[in-house]
Amino acid sequence: xxxxxxxxxxxxxxxxxxxxxxxxxxxxxxxxxxxxxxxxxxxxxxxxxxxxxxxxxxxxxxxxxxxxxxxxxxxxxxxxxxxxxxxxxxxxxxxxxxxxxxxxxxxxxxxxxxxxxxxxxxxxxxxxxxxxxxxxxxxxxxxxxxxxxxxxxxxxxxxxxxxxxxxxxxxxxxxxxxxxxxxxxxxxxxxxxxxxxxxxxxxxxxxxxxxxxxxxxxxxxxxxxxxxxxxxxxxxxxxxxxxxxxxxxxxxxxxxxxxxxxxxx
Amino acid sequence: xxxxxxxxxxxxxxxxxxxxxxxxxxxxxxxxxxxxxxxxxxxxxxxxxxxxxxxxxxxxxxxxxxxxxxxxxxxxxxxxxxxxxxxxxxxxxxxxxxxxxxxxxxxxxxxxxxxxxxxxxxxxxxxxxxxxxxxxxxxxxxxxxxxxxxxxxxxxxxxxxxxxxxxxxxxxxxxxxxxxxxxxxxxxxxxxxxxxxxxxxxxxxxxxxxxxx
Numbered sequence: 001x002x003x004x005x006x007x008x009x010x011x012x013x014x015x016x017x018x019x020x021x022x023x024x025x026x027x028x029x030x031x032x033x034x035x036x037x038x039x040x041x042x043x044x045x046x047x048x049x050x051x052x053x054x055x056x057x058x059x060x061x062x063x064x065x066x067x068x069x070x071x072x073x074x075x076x077x078x079x080x081x082x083x084x085x086x087x088x089x090x091x092x093x094x095x096x097x098x099x100x101x102x103x104x105x106x107x108x109x110x111x112x113x114x115x116x117x118x119x120x121x122x123x124x125x126x127x128x129x130x131x132x133x134x135x136x137x138x139x140x141x142x143x144x145x146x147x148x149x150x151x152x153x154x155x156x157x158x159x160x161x162x163x164x165x166x167x168x169x170x171x172x173x174x175x176x177x178x179x180x181x182x183x184x185x186x187x188x189x190x191x192x193x194x195x196x197x198x199x200x201x202x203x204x205x206x207x208x209x210x211x212x213x214x215x216x217x218x219x220x221x222x223x224x225x226x227x228x229x230x231x232x233x234x235x236x237x238x239x240x241x242x243x244x245x246x247x248x249x250x251x252x253x254x255x256x257x258x259x260x261x262x263x264x265x
Numbered sequence: 266x267x268x269x270x271x272x273x274x275x276x277x278x279x280x281x282x283x284x285x286x287x288x289x290x291x292x293x294x295x296x297x298x299x300x301x302x303x304x305x306x307x308x309x310x311x312x313x314x315x316x317x318x319x320x321x322x323x324x325x326x327x328x329x330x331x332x333x334x335x336x337x338x339x340x341x342x343x344x345x346x347x348x349x350x351x352x353x354x355x356x357x358x359x360x361x362x363x364x365x366x367x368x369x370x371x372x373x374x375x376x377x378x379x380x381x382x383x384x385x386x387x388x389x390x391x392x393x394x395x396x397x398x399x400x401x402x403x404x405x406x407x408x409x410x411x412x413x414x415x416x417x418x419x420x421x422x423x424x425x426x427x428x429x430x431x432x433x434x435x436x437x438x439x440x441x442x443x444x445x446x447x448x449x450x451x452x453x454x455x456x457x458x459x460x461x462x463x464x465x466x467x468x469x470x471x472x473x474x475x476x477x478x
Contacts, residue, residue, distance in 0.1 A: 150286035154293070161297035166322040168315045169372050169379075169456060170449040171440075173326065177404065185390045185402040194328070231372045233311045239304035244297075 028187055031265070041132055041209040041261035044216045048133025051126050057107025066102035068095070068134065079138035080258050083246045085149040092155040094246045095131050096220045097238035103127075115237040119221045124237075128218045132207045135260040142257050143204060145250045152247065159248025162241045163193070172230040174245070178202075188265075193249050200259035203249040208262040216261070219246060311374035325445035336444035343441040346453050347434045355429050355466050356420050362468030363475070365461055366394055372456065381458040386451065386465055394468065395475040404447055412470040413477040420470045432469060436462050 052063045052075075068078035069086070083094040089101055097115075104111035109123060117124035147153055166173040177185060178193040191197035197204075206219045217225075223242050227235045235242050288296065301316045321339050324331045331339070368385020370376065376383060388394055391404040394411075411432075417425045434441050437452030451457040457465070468474050 153287050154296070157287070157293045158297045158300055160328070161294065161326070162300065164326050164328055165297070165301065165318075166326045167301075167318050168311075169454045171322055171325075171447075171454075172449075175328070176447045183402070183404050185404065186400045188402075190404075228311075228373045228375065231311065231315070233305040233313045233315050234308035234374055235304055236306065240300040241304040244300065 028265075035211060035263045035265075039209055039261070039263040040214075041136075041207070041216060041263060044129045044132040044207075044209070045136045045261065046133075048129035048131070048136075051130050052133065057103065057109045059106065059108035061106045061108075063099075063102050063106060063130070065106060066099070068098055068102075075134055075137045077138055077141055079135045079260070080141045080143045081145055083152075083155065083243050083250060084146050085151045085155075090151075092151050092243055092247060094219065094238070094243045095134060096127055096218055097243060099127050099130050099134075100238065119218070119224070120215060128207065128216055128221070131218050132216060132261045135207055135258065138258050139260065140257060142255050143250055143253045145247065145254065147251060155244045155247040156251050158240070159244035159246070162244050163248055168231040170231045172232075174226065174230075194252060196253050196256050199257035200262065201256070203246070203253045204256040204258045205260055205262040205264070207260055208264045210264050212265055217264075308374040310372070310376060310379045321440050321444070330445055339444040340441055343438045343444075343450075343453075344434065347437045347441060348452065349430070349433065350459055350463065355433055355463060356471060357460060357463030357465075357467045359464070359467040359471045359474035359476075361461075362464035362466070363395065365457070365464055366468060367398070379455075381456060381461060384456055384461075386457060386461070387449070388465070391447070396478070397475060408469060409476060411476055412472065412474070417470050418472060420466075425470075429466070429470065432466060433462070436465055 052066075055062050065072045067073075067086075067088075068075065069081055069084045070078050079095060082098070083092050085092050086098065086101070093101065100109075100111045100114050103109040103114065103123070114123045114127065119125075119128070145152070147156065163174040164179075166176070174193070177183065177190050181192045183190045183192075191202040193202050203219075206217065206222050208217055208222075209215075210217050215221075220237055220242060223245060224235055224237075227233075305313050305316050307313050318326065321343065324335055324339055330336065365386040366388035369387045369390050371384030371387075372379060388408075389398055389401045391402040393401045393403075393407040393409050396409060412420070412428075415428050417428055419425060420429050431442070435448075436457075438450045439446040439448035440450060449456055452459075452462060468476055471477070
């Protein structure tokens with residue numbers, strides 16, 4: 001027995017270089033698996049559902065008549081078809097910007113003020129909770145963004161150009177990190193977002209609860225922080241480039257199963 | 266007009282409306298630029314004008330690389346920007362280089378200063394460098410044994426001159442050797458100063474650096 005373990009130890013020492021790499025990656029995968037057992041995003045889902053039904057705002061109304069693209073009040077399946085074109089605003093909107101439209105139209109909130117609010121604060125925190133619940137209502141469904149309206153096609157084309165747009169002091173673009181298969185930053189795997197990266201990966205995982213900072217991150221915040229790390233200036237909430245990127249990633253993810261709200265390191 | 270010609274007119278109108286609505290590729294390029302100008306604003310040290318592209322950035326902003334002739338021209342222009350160290354010394358302290366390589370800080374809207382002294386070099390985010398650090402990225406090639414593999418035994422030896430100058434040029438303006446390189450132009454864009462670049466040179470080329478063990 002003793003002999004065997006010495007041989008085992010020697011073999012381990014010999015492979016230490018290769019093994020260290022593998023075990024670190026395995027360790028992270030294991031950690032992620034453990035996290036899935038209890039996702040605090042559930043708390044935000046519950047908050048979002050309550051906010052949807054609650055009479056609020058200057059007009060003291062609920063959001064239950066909000067049209068997320070499939071008709072007033074239809075929540076199930078809406079998430080996997082956004083961003084899409086809305087005839088009333090004559091714009092392509094993502095889930096969050098659409099929610100602000102509904103909060104303005106139905107409840108009487110000031111949409112411009114909400115868009116200017118920091119993530120995690122005031123009504124912006126409510127938008128995130130609502131988006132988390134609405135995403136969860138499409139859990140297990142597959143992305144299938146509409147691309148029939150010319151504005152939706154235009155949004156995709158602008159999103160594609162935005163994805164490859166290099167600028168700033170570091171010359172970074174989205175594509176620099178997310179344009180090829182099998183790349184990573186440090187130990188973090190990077191999905192290739194120029195195509196369907198697979199079920200529950202990339203666009204199909206957000207909103208997500210971030211364990212590292214204990215925050216619920218919406219897709220708008222996810223993109224905002226990407227741009228921060230790209231060393232770009234500050235992208236406006238619901239701005240055209242952020243929605244166009246959503247259209248680009250969402251259309252590319254056609255057929256991918258949504259696991260949102262996910263949990264991330 | 267009979268019934269079928271009415272239908273033809275209606276169909277022609279329908280298709281004209283359907284096809285004419287998606288703008289041309291050039292027009293979409295212009296709309297994308299406009300969208301960028303409208304979408305970003307100043308925040309801290311990250312001013313909105315960071316959206317404005319120089320020629321090298323603009324030429325490398327699509328899913329297709331620029332033509333070979335354009336790439337060659339961009340590389341030649343980039344090479345002209347490389348400033349060799351004023352005192353002719355290329356090699357600093359590899360230990361300082363390792364610290365810089367580890368740091369991914371700098372130049373974001375949450376950083377207070379754009380002074381190179383506040384910036385890291387971000388190397389491990391994309392490259393394997395020393396064998397000891399297992400948390401490294403893979404966007405760039407492995408730099409483990411960088412100097413050793415290139416036969417640099419003494420960076421001060423005239424035999425190493427070409428490799429030393431190439432490495433300095435790559436750090437100063439990566440686009441001098443690959444027009445659309447993903448690597449930042451650390452010297453050219455004022456991300457790192459001369460002293461910091463020398464420390465990175467030592468990390469890569471000093472025979473005593475862990476990179477070359």
